[in-house]
Amino acid sequence: MTPVLSRRDLLAAGGLVVAFSLRSAPGDAAEQGSGPHPAGPTVPMGSLKETPLLDAWIRVAPDGHVTVFTGKAELGQGLKTALLQVAAEQLDMNPEWIALVTADTARTADEGFTAGSHSMQDSGTAILNAAAQVRGLLRDAAAVEFGVPADTLSIADGMVRAADGRSIGYGPLAAKLDLHVEATPGRPLKDPATYRLMGTPMPRVDIPGKLTGGASYVQDIRLPGMLHARAIRQPSVGAKLLEFDTGPVERMPGVVKVVREGSYLAVVADKEWHAIKAMRALTAAARWQETATLPDEATVLDMIRQLPARDIPVLTWKAAAAAPVKQLRARYTRPYVMHGSIGPSCAVAQFVDGTMTVWTHTQGVYPLRSALASLLRLPPEQVRCIHVEGSGCYGHNGADDVAGDAALIARSMPGRAVRVQWMREQEHTSEPYGCAMIAEVEGAVDADGRIVDWDYGVWSNTHNRRPNVGGLMLQNAALPEPLPVPPPAPIPMPEGGGERNSNPLYALPNARVVSHFIPRMPMRVSALRSLGAYLNVFAIESFMDELAEAAGVDPVTFRLRHLQDDRARAVIQLAADKFGWSGARTPGEGRGFAFARYKNLGAYCAVALTLRVEHETGQIRLGRVVAAVDSGQAINPDGIRNQIEGAIIQSASWTLYEAVHFDHRRILSRDWSGYPIMRFPAVPESVSVHIVPRPGEPFLGTGEAGQGPTAAAIANALRDATGARLRDVPFTAPKVKAAVGV
Amino acid sequence: MIRLTVNGNVHEVDVEPDTPLLYVLRDELALNGAKFGCGLGQCGACTVMVDGQAVFACLTPVALLLDRNIRTIEGLGINPVQRAFIDEQAAQCGYCIAGMVMRAQALLERNPHPTELEIRDHMSVNLCRCGTHMRILAAVRRAAVAMGSASVVQP
Secondary structure (H helix, E strand, C coil), X not given: CCCCECHHHHHHCCCCCCCCCCCCCHHHCCCCCCCCCCCCCCCCCHHHCCCCEHHHCEEECCCCCXXXXXXXXXXXXXXXXXXXXXXXXXHCCCHHHEEEECCECCCCCCCCCCCCCCHHHHHHHHHHHHHHHHHHHHHXXXXXXXXXXXXXXXXXXXXXXXXXXXXXXXXXXXHCECCCCECCCCCCCCCHHHCCCCCCCCCCCCHHHHCCCCCCCHHHCCCCCCEEEEEECCCCCCCEECCCCCHHHXXXXXXXXXXXXXXXXXXXXXXXXXXXXXXXXXXXXXXEECCCCCCCHHHHHHHHHHCCCEEEEEEEECCCCCCEEEEEEEEEEECCECCCCCCCCEEEEEEECCEEEEEECCXXXXXXXXXXXXXXXXXXXXXXXXXXXXXXXXXXXXHHHHHXXXXXXXXXXXXXXXXXXCCHHHHHHHCCEEXXXXXXXXXXXXXXXXXXXXXXXXXXCCCCCCCCCHHHCHHHHHCCCCCCCCCCCCCXXXXXXXXXXXXXXXXXXXXXXXXXXXXXXXXXXXXECCCCHHHHHHHHHHHHHHHHHHHCCCHHHHHHHCCCCHHHHHHXXXXXXXXXXXXXXXXXXXXEEEEEEXXXXXXXXXXXXXXXXXXXXXXXXXXXXXEEEECCCCCCHHHHHHHHHHHHHHHHHHHHHCCCCECCCCECCCCCCCCCCCCHHHCCCEEEEEECCCCCCCCCCCCCCCHHHHHHHHHHHHHHHHCCCCCECCCCHHHHHHHHCC | CEEEEECCEEEEECCCCCCEHHHHHHHHCCCCCCCCCCCCCCCCCCEEEECCEEEECCCCEHHHHCCXXXXXXXXXXXXXXXXXXXXXXXXXXXXXXXXXXXXXXXXXXXXXXXXXXXXXXXXXXXXXXXXXXXXXXXXXXXXXXXXXXXXXXXX
16 A cells, blocks of 8 residues: 655655745746745745645545635635636646635635735635645655656646556545645746646636526525524614514514514514515614714715824835926815625524524625624634625625624524525615725926925725624624724735825835824725725826826826836836827817726736716716736636726726715615616726736736726826816716816 | 416415515525515616516516516526627626626517617616626627527528
8 A cells, every 4th residue: 555645755755846936025026937946935825824734725535526725705706717727727627627615614714804806816826836736746646656757747637647658647646645734835836838727718607607597696595494584773873772562563474583682673584575574664663762973974074184193104205306396286085985785785694503604795704703703702613604605795895794683683593594685775874885085195396297296195094894803793883782892993004994005106206105094983984995095096196197287298108207117117008009098089088097006016007098078967978998907927817807897897986976975863875876876878988908918927916906097097087078177086977067167 | 376477387476465576586486596686676686577578576566477477587598698698708796697687688689689879778777886887788789699690590
């Protein structure tokens, strides 16, 4: 019998240690090559750093089937497909032979949140390395089996072949291997020039099921004996539930139970429609004591600007520069914005023998497990969170809180599975919003049209109130014994929260950037796609155009003049070329350009677009949109295009239409009529996305790269089309009409 | 008991007459395609076809649907519209997509050669939050071509 080989044995038997071309330091990312590189902690391993055991990521069954595990979640961004491509590429297998298990506290690594465009850097890089190492171990095991040098073997389609024609599958080889070993930094990856799958468009594995009525979402879960429940939300922050008679509702058809704990109120029924009717009856019957806790919508930005702030220096650059000849100053703002998922949040929970199992579309199964455990006063090991897809979330929406509803209600119905889906008005009024923000900037250009000074401040609440303790759950304040609520905290740079992308990528001789972190939150806020980057990039890229205009320089030329990063320059040039920036203009049409590198660490994205303004209404009509993106090594290029197209449309919707409305007590944006978003007649005439190929370079993520540039490109095009410079998002038709005049 | 014809099959369902079709499809018949989005007829996630027309399943009580021909995405089989959505990879999260397909199907059965404006106008009822609109429009155009060519080859 062949002994089980350890990694150490294999390395001693001649495992070649060669570097792979992924590096962690962003500054040297443009450097090419994959020559010898000392193994060490500086080599990026993604989430293998925290979870180094290979079998936490990849297992090979005796029949040769491979299962890949990721702690990240499919949010509609195409994660599953991209991770399968990575694993199949490095394992030399058909992706169809690989099963993928996504975030589940009982089965997968703790990879925190699926957020911040980190999935490919964290999980993609981990699986890339783990798969390459497993492939290496399998090959080395085959070398021992056949008694030939490993480098004489070839691998294809999950089989290892010797030069003499003998072959063996991964299954029998894996049976001789122990994959419960730590990954080794510095093991070789395949040469990017040989990639068959990574970098090639692959149809998304989840799309066919979604187009044929397959059970694709947590909303589609049907467990035996499952009950349906609805919560009756507090109508306003801090509202206190007064005594009222729940008897009539308890006697309604199908009603199983009314749950009441302090000001927390919910109803359980046999069928969903019965639960909804009972919820409506309870909503009508319940009496609340409300107080006015919300700010004045008309003046909320000025109020935020004046709240006590903790000043966090982001950067200070000082160098000799020519004398300024023109100085500008401007203020840019955005209001509270909704995630606005099309499918209201949903969860299913079941409490069996003291253990709570929750099927959830949270972005972080492990943090949610901690939060639910503390909310329910259970030990964390008695809570299991399993990710199941939901409607797109775009950040911290109602996903976690509806899991809190399901778990609280399921606890009162031991043994029974309970499904809770929020109603539309609950989603609109209860989700944590993307926070209102202000940026103020002063800048100066010299006689040669170069920026000589830059002074930038941004005012924002936190962008992260994702729950990891019960005190951060929506239900906490309604329960009789609320848990302590942790104080809000800033997200430190280099990623940043409100200050994300407040540091310009431009090479400026003198610059000061300060983040004014405001602890007091007039409104419940948390992470919304791209966090502060949307407002900061909108502000910086609008102001770049304002300075370019003051200097009398073409805005694309002006940007290139202030950029030393070659990859940034390449993306800008590609977008300008594909757009035809230097070509002929169409009368009546405005054009705008903007660029950013997300977080100055992630993907590079430039957007050029055209628009027209209907002078009778002030309505902006988007024309041609052209984007260029550098996401590092592309896995699924069509997935990257899909994400950037989505970022452009979603950002255009934020920029043209969106603001949460409220009075002093309640949220008034209760449905899609009170919170309009972009509909088909208003989408651009065309959107095209061009990818800069970067084989072998680190993954940079994609999902949040396009939002900021799109907003600024619209503002710049509006200025170009009409002469009006708008600095306060959204650019609603009445606002544009007032600014343009008729 | 209420008799309903869904995708050509007759079902007897034990629900109150005011029950919206959506809950009968999802909870009684275990059909996943139609989704709850707003319950208000503002988003189209629940769109199904009744006698060839796109309707909001979330607003339509089953009592109004006796002897009507109800179609959901499960009843299409793999047809040109679904094929076109797959070919265009016209989904991100996909929650809105079944409703998009059913609304597009209703358009193309009535008007096999819609203009771009007609497509945008017809689809305006349905919301997508991921920003997949350009691909959805491309899929509807592609489906129109596929269905048009099919009618050419079939005399």
